[in-house]
Amino acid sequence: MKIKKIKLLKALALTGAFGIVATVPVIVSSCSSTSENNGNGNGNGGTDGNTQQTEVTPAIKSEVSLTGALSKIYDTKTGTDRETTSQLIVKDIKANPENYFTNGEALKDVIASATVTVDGGFTESTFTGEAYSVWSAKADVKKGTYSQASKQLDIKSINDLQTVLGDSAAIKGICDLIPNLKLNNGTDYKVTNNGLSLSEDLLHINVTAKDGQTDVSMDLAIPVSDLNLKIDGLKISVSGTGIKTSELTTNYKFNIGIDNTVKTLTPAAVTLAEADRTNAEKVLEKLGYATVSGSTYTLDQDKLADALGLYNCKFEAVKSEKDSTNNNKYTVTLKATPNDGYFWEDGTNGAKEEISFVATFS
Structure with a gap:
C-alpha cells in the first residue's frame, strides 16, 4: 500500500x-499530387513533377x-x-x-x-x-x-x-x-x-x-x-x-x-540503554514499531506506514546514529522497498534508503 x-x-x-x-x-x-507541364517554353519538355x-x-x-x-x-x-x-x-x-x-x-x-x-x-x-x-x-x-x-x-x-x-x-x-x-x-x-x-x-x-x-x-x-x-x-x-x-x-x-514523500515523525522520548541506541531494531522495538522474539525483530509494516505516510512498502532497519550536537537524539534510517506489484511514482521499484526520523531518549 x-x-x-x-x-x-x-x-x-x-x-x-x-x-x-x-x-x-x-x-x-x-x-x-501530380501536375503535368507540357511544352511550357521553359525547356523542360513535358516533364512531370510529383x-x-x-x-x-x-x-x-x-x-x-x-x-x-x-x-x-x-x-x-x-x-x-x-x-x-x-x-x-x-x-x-x-x-x-x-x-x-x-x-x-x-x-x-x-x-x-x-x-x-x-x-x-x-x-x-x-x-x-x-x-x-x-x-x-x-x-x-x-x-x-x-x-x-x-x-x-x-x-x-x-x-x-x-x-x-x-x-x-x-x-x-x-x-x-x-x-x-x-x-x-x-x-x-x-x-x-x-x-x-x-x-x-x-x-x-x-x-x-x-x-x-x-x-x-x-x-x-x-x-x-x-x-x-x-x-x-x-x-x-x-x-x-x-x-x-x-x-x-x-x-x-x-x-x-507510491509517493515517497515522508511525513515528519517525532515520537515521544523513550528510555533505552546507551549501548543499545545504535541498534536500529532495538530502537524501533522500544518505540513500538517492532516486536522481538528471542533475538529476532519483526517490524510492524502497517504501523510504520501510517507513521511515515509511506504505504505498500517493506521497511527494513538500516542504522541508528547519534546526533553530533545532542547525545539524547539519534537519527534512525530505514530502507523502503515497494511490495510486489507496486512502484514509486517514477515507475521504478528499487529500494530507497533515505527514509529517516529522529528518536529522542531520556
Whole structure:
C-alpha cells in the first residue's frame, strides 16, 4: 500500500510508464499530387513533377500499462480549470505517444497538434451523501488504514469501490486485518454513499456494520497506490494534419505509484540503554514499531506506514546514529522497498534508503 499534496475529493473518476508491446504494425501512407507541364517554353519538355505528402496512421497498442503519480489521471483542483481524467490522458498521449502506439516515434511531430479525444466511460461520483467533514467528525467513528495484506483494487471509476470491495463477508475480511476496525461480532458490512475524501495519499470511505446489535461507522482509508485504473476498451480518436483520422481501442491500466514523500515523525522520548541506541531494531522495538522474539525483530509494516505516510512498502532497519550536537537524539534510517506489484511514482521499484526520523531518549 504517500507531505501530501492532495486535497478534498469532489467528483472522482480515478482513472512514468511502460507500454506493453503489441503486434500492430507501423503504417505510413503517401498521397501523391501530380501536375503535368507540357511544352511550357521553359525547356523542360513535358516533364512531370510529383509532390509527396506523408500521412502517418496511428497504430495503437492492444494493451497500455502505465505507472505514475495520481496527478497523471486525477486533477486535485476544484475550480473551473480542473481537468477531467479524459483530458489528462489526452495530454499524456500527446506528450508520450510511444506509450500508446507502436509507431509512437513516427507520431511525435504530428500528434502534438492533432485533435485527440478519449472515452473511458467515466462517470460522476455517486458518493453524494453526507460530506466527509460531517460523517468522519462524529465521535463514534472508528478509523483505520487498509492493510498491506489486502489486495490491490482494479476500478473503472471511483463508483466501482462499492462493488470491488466485495460483499459483507469480503469487507469484514478487510476490516479484520485492521486492528482499529476489527469488531467482536461484526456483521452486515457495507460501503455507504457518503462523501469521500482524498488527503495525504489516502482515500477515505465510509463503511458501516453491526457489532452485535450496535451500529458501527468506520472511516476506511485506502492508500491510492492500492488503486489501479483499469479500462477495457478505452476509446481514442485521433485526427489532424499529417495524421490519418482514426478511431482506436485499447485496454488501459494505470498503476498509481507510491509517493515517497515522508511525513515528519517525532515520537515521544523513550528510555533505552546507551549501548543499545545504535541498534536500529532495538530502537524501533522500544518505540513500538517492532516486536522481538528471542533475538529476532519483526517490524510492524502497517504501523510504520501510517507513521511515515509511506504505504505498500517493506521497511527494513538500516542504522541508528547519534546526533553530533545532542547525545539524547539519534537519527534512525530505514530502507523502503515497494511490495510486489507496486512502484514509486517514477515507475521504478528499487529500494530507497533515505527514509529517516529522529528518536529522542531520556
